[in-house]
Structures are given as C-alpha cells and as structure tokens.
Amino acid sequence: MTFKSGFISFVGRPNVGKSTLTNALVGQKIAIVSDRPQTTRRLIRGIVHRSSGQIVVLDTPGMHKPKTLLGERLIDLVIASLSEVDAVGICFPATESIGTGDKFILQQVLNVNKNVFLVITKTDAANPSQIAERITDAMALENEFQFSWRFVVPVSPIDGTNINELESEIIDILPEGPALYPDGQLTDQPERELVAELIREAALQDLREELPHSVTVLVEEMNLREGREDARPLMDIFADIHVERDSQKAIVIGKHGAQLRAIGTQARLRIEKLLEMRVHLNLHVRVSPNWQSDPKYLGKLGF
Numbered sequence: 001m002t003f004k005s006g007f008i009s010f011v012g013r014p015n016v017g018k019s020t021l022t023n024a025l026v027g028q029k030i031a032i033v034s035d036r037p038q039t040t041r042r043l044i045r046g047i048v049h050r051s052s053g054q055i056v057v058l059d060t061p062g063m064h065k066p067k068t069l070l071g072e073r074l075i076d077l078v079i080a081s082l083s084e085v086d087a088v089g090i091c092f093p094a095t096e097s098i099g100t101g102d103k104f105i106l107q108q109v110l111n112v113n114k115n116v117f118l119v120i121t122k123t124d125a126a127n128p129s130q131i132a133e134r135i136t137d138a139m140a141l142e143n144e145f146q147f148s149w150r151f152v153v154p155v156s157p158i159d160g161t162n163i164n165e166l167e168s169e170i171i172d173i174l175p176e177g178p179a180l181y182p183d184g185q186l187t188d189q190p191e192r193e194l195v196a197e198l199i200r201e202a203a204l205q206d207l208r209e210e211l212p213h214s215v216t217v218l219v220e221e222m223n224l225r226e227g228r229e230d231a232r233p234l235m236d237i238f239a240d241i242h243v244e245r246d247s248q249k250a251i252v253i254g255k256h257g258a259q260l261r262a263i264g265t266q267a268r269l270r271i272e273k274l275l276e277m278r279v280h281l282n283l284h285v286r287v288s289p290n291w292q293s294d295p296k297y298l299g300k301l302g303f
C-alpha cells in the first residue's frame with residue numbers, strides 16, 4: 001500500500017466547528033473551543049497519524065469582516081496559508097443556510113487554491129432534510145463559481161458521524177509521500193502556548209458580552225519547582241491575562257477575586273491534565289489599552 005502525506009486546512013466562518021473537528025481528527029484537544037465566535041487566533045497545526053497516511057491539519061481563525069487590526073492580521077494569515085496546503089476543507093454548518101459570508105470565503109479560497117472539499121459540520125444538531133438541503137445548495141455553487149468539490153462529507157465530531165470517512169477521503173486526495181512528523185507528535189505548538197490557550201479557554205467560558213474578544217493570555221514563566229526530587233513534580237506557572245480597559249479588569253477579577261479564582265481553578269485542572277503533573281498557577285490581570293488595534297501591543301502579545 002502506498003503511504004500518503006500532506007497538508008490540509010479547515011476554513012470557514014467563526015463558530016462553525018473547525019477547531020472541534022480538528023481535535024476529533026487528531027484524537028486529542030490541541031485547539032481550544034468555545035461558543036463565542038472568533039475563538040481561534042493562530043494557525044494551529046495538528047497531526048493525524050494513520051497506517052495509510054499522515055494528514056497535517058491546519059485549524060484556522062474564523063473568517064469575518066475584521067473590526068480590529070488583530071482581525072485584519074488573522075484574515076491575512078488565513079489567506080496566506082491557503083496556497084501552502086494540498087487541499088482546503090471549507091466548513092459550512094448544517095444548522096444554517098449557506099450565506100454571503102460563506103460564499104465570500106469560497107471565492108477567497110478559489111482565488112488561491114482550487115483543490116477544495118466541503119465539510120458540512122454539526123449534523124447532530126440538524127435534521128436530515130436540513131442536511132440534504134445544505135448538500136443540494138452546496139452542489140449548486142459548483143455552477144455559480146465554476147469549480148468542483150473534490151468530495152462532500154457531512155460530519156459531527158460530537159456523535160462521531162463520518163469522522164473516519166472524512167479521514168479516508170482526505171488521505172485519498174493527498175500526494176504519495178513519507179510521514180512529515182514523527183510518530184506520536186500531535187501538534188507543533190510549544191507547551192507555553194498550549195498553556196496560555198487553556199487559560200484563555202477557561203476565561204472565555206465565564207465571560208460575557210464583548211469581553212471574550214478583549215482577553216488574551218501570555219505565559220511569563222514556567223518553572224519546574226526545585227528540591228522536590230522525592231516528591232511528585234510540580235510546575236509553577238506565572239501568566240498574565242491582558243484586557244483592554246480598567247472596567248474589564250474589574251470584571252475578570254470579580255467580587256473579592258472570585259471570578260479570577262474560578263478561571264484559575266478551571267485552567268489549572270486542564271493544564272495539569274496536559275502536563276501530567278501538579279500545577280501552581282499564578283494569574284495576574286493587566287490592562288493593555290486597546291491592544292487589539294495597537295501594533296506595539298500586538299507584537300508584544302505574539303500576533
């Protein structure tokens with residue numbers, strides 16, 4: 001049997017389930033997920049190891065009309081990545097009609113990469129007639145945009161529908177080639193970044209209104225506690241939660257610090273699972289005024 005390998009990316013509007021799907025394919029959580037749009041803020045690389053091939057999956061930030069410099073930079077990042085992959089998986093949710101945002105994304109992708117396949121996401125939340133309608137409408141786009149889908153798969157990472165089928169279809173269209181990553185490696189994100197993301201995920205869960213977009217997290221220090229040779233290992237982590245205004249800082253901290261403690265506890269449990277050791281998490285909330293639109297802060301915060 002020939003071995004296949006290559007890169008694909010998932011693109012689509014915010015909140016359609018790209019990161020959830022990436023995690024399902026990789027078999028481990030490597031990308032954070034939330035019910036707020038615009039959760040993903042980097043190109044996240046996940047590696048899917050199968051006996052017939054290796055798929056490097058790029059999970060991308062949801063494409064939207066940018067309102068900030070950060071938003072603009074993220075869209076540029078997605079567009080730039082489209083030409084670097086063997087194929088692009090466009091994600092449309094089964095639960096919503098195909099709209100102008102979806103068509104805009106399709107056009108952007110086709111401008112750069114014609115090797116496209118369609119993933120209809122969230123089938124568990126839709127009824128069969130909605131799924132059928134989505135497929136019919138998607139097929140009609142072939143005429144409108146003068147292209148052909150390499151394949152179309154309706155999936156749900158939540159109930160497992162067609163996840164294996166999607167993998168096989170992707171491997172089919174990849175070129176022959178050797179494994180690109182060593183066995184067992186599931187992502188190339190540095191540990192520090194994964195830790196920062198888990199803290200942001202815990203914060204997103206609890207915060208409402210415009211706050212989720214205003215929050216970003218930077219891990220300042222991660223040190224294995226010394227002098228514990230005989231005891232279980234312990235990691236000391238110092239991280240800053242950055243927000244844009246003083247009023248937001250007050251919300252993240254909460255009454256008598258209750259909100260920040262809750263975020264810290266949630267985040268610590270997830271980080272302990274990731275690092276497989278006890279963690280001492282020190283969180284600070286800092287105000288970086290208007291960081292989403294300030295090039296100086298964006299650079300400092302890693303964008």
Ligand SMILES: Nc1nc2c(ncn2[C@@H]2O[C@H](COP(=O)(O)OP(=O)(O)OP(=O)(O)O)[C@@H](O)[C@H]2O)c(=O)[nH]1
Pocket residue numbers: 013014015016017018019020021032033034035036037038039040041060061062063121122123124125155156157158
């Ligand atoms: N019912 C159902 N919900 C899903 C499914 N996939 C994702 N979700 C939910 O949809 C929301 C968004 O999921 P994400 O995976 O973060 O979406 P995304 O496309 O990565 O979003 P951005 O990173 O903002 O672009 C979360 O609340 C998920 O739990 C699915 O297959 N079925």
Ligand SMILES: [Mg+2]
Pocket residue numbers: 018019020031032033039040059060061062
């Ligand atoms: Mg995402």
